[in-house]
Amino acid sequence: xxxxxxxxxxxxxxxxxxxxxxxxxxxxxxxxxxxxxxxxxxxxxxxxxxxxxxxxxxxxxxxxxxxxxxxxxxxxxxxxxxxxxxxxxxxxxxxxxxxxxxxxxxxxxxxxxxxxxxxxxxxxxxxxxxxxxxxxxxxxxxxxxxxxxxxxxxxxxxxxxxxxxxxxxxxxxxxxxxxxxxxxxxxx
Numbered sequence: 165x166x167x168x169x170x171x172x173x174x175x176x177x178x179x180x181x182x183x184x185x186x187x188x189x190x191x192x193x194x195x196x197x198x199x200x201x202x203x204x205x206x207x208x209x210x211x212x213x214x215x216x217x218x219x220x221x222x223x224x225x226x227x228x229x230x231x232x233x234x235x236x237x238x239x240x241x242x243x244x245x246x247x248x249x250x251x252x253x254x255x256x257x258x259x260x261x262x263x264x265x266x267x268x269x270x271x272x273x274x275x276x277x278x279x280x281x282x283x284x285x286x287x288x289x290x291x292x293x294x295x296x297x298x299x300x301x302x303x304x305x306x307x308x309x310x311x312x313x314x315x316x317x318x319x320x321x322x323x324x325x326x327x328x329x330x331x332x333x334x335x336x337x338x339x340x341x342x343x344x345x346x347x348x349x350x351x352x
Contacts, residue, residue: 170202172210172220179221193217219279222261226287229257243295243302244345250291251327251338258331288324295320305349319348 178200182191192214197204211217241249299305299316310316326341 170200170206175200175207175210175217176220176224179217180224183221188218191217191221215279219283223283225257225261226283229253229287242304243298243349244342246298246302247295247323247327247345248338248342250294251330251341252336254327254331255334255336259334292320292324295323302349309349 175196179191179196182196182199193207193211194204196217197207200207207217211220296316299319323345330338330341
C-alpha cells in the first residue's frame with residue numbers, strides 16, 4: 165500500500181481535489197493518505213497538522229488565482245480595464261474561497277490563523293505590485309497626474325482600500341469605481 169514517490173506538491177494536488185470535489189470538511193491527514201495510497205505518517209512528514217495542510221491548499225488556491233496573469237497587461241489595455249479584470253477575478257474567487265474554506269479557518273487556533281493571514285498578505289503584495297506595474301505601462305496616463313503627494317504607491321493603497329471595501333460588501337459591479345479611476349487618471 166505504501167508508495168515512496170509522493171511529493172509535497174502531489175499531496176497538495178490531491179488535497180485540493182478532495183476539497184473541490186468532496187468539500188473542505190472531508191480533508192484530513194488520514195483521508196489524504198488513503199486517497200494517495202500511502203501511510204498516514206508519510207503525510208505527517210510534510211504536514212504536521214490538518215491546519216498546515218489546509219494552509220497549504222489555501223496558498224495553492226491563491227497562487228493559482230494571482231499568478232495566472234495578474235501582473236501582465238495584454239496588448240493595449242488601459243489601467244482601468246486591467247483593474248476591472250483583477251477585480252472580477254477576485255470577486256469570483258473570493259466567493260469560492262468563502263464557501264469552501266471559511267468554516268475550516270474558524271476552527272483553527274489563532275496562531276494558525278495568523279499563518280493564513282501572512283499567506284494572504286503575500287498575495288496581496290503581489291497584486292499591489294501588479295497594479296504598480298500596470299500604472300507604469302499605461303501610456304495614456306499623463307505624467308502630470310503624479311505629484312510628490314499623489315504618488316503611484318499612495319494611489320494603489322487608495323485603490324486597495326476601496327477595492328476591498330467593495331469586495332467585503334460583495335459588490336460585483338465596479339462600474340462606478342471605474343468611472344472614478346477614469347476621472348482621476350485620464351482627465352487632464
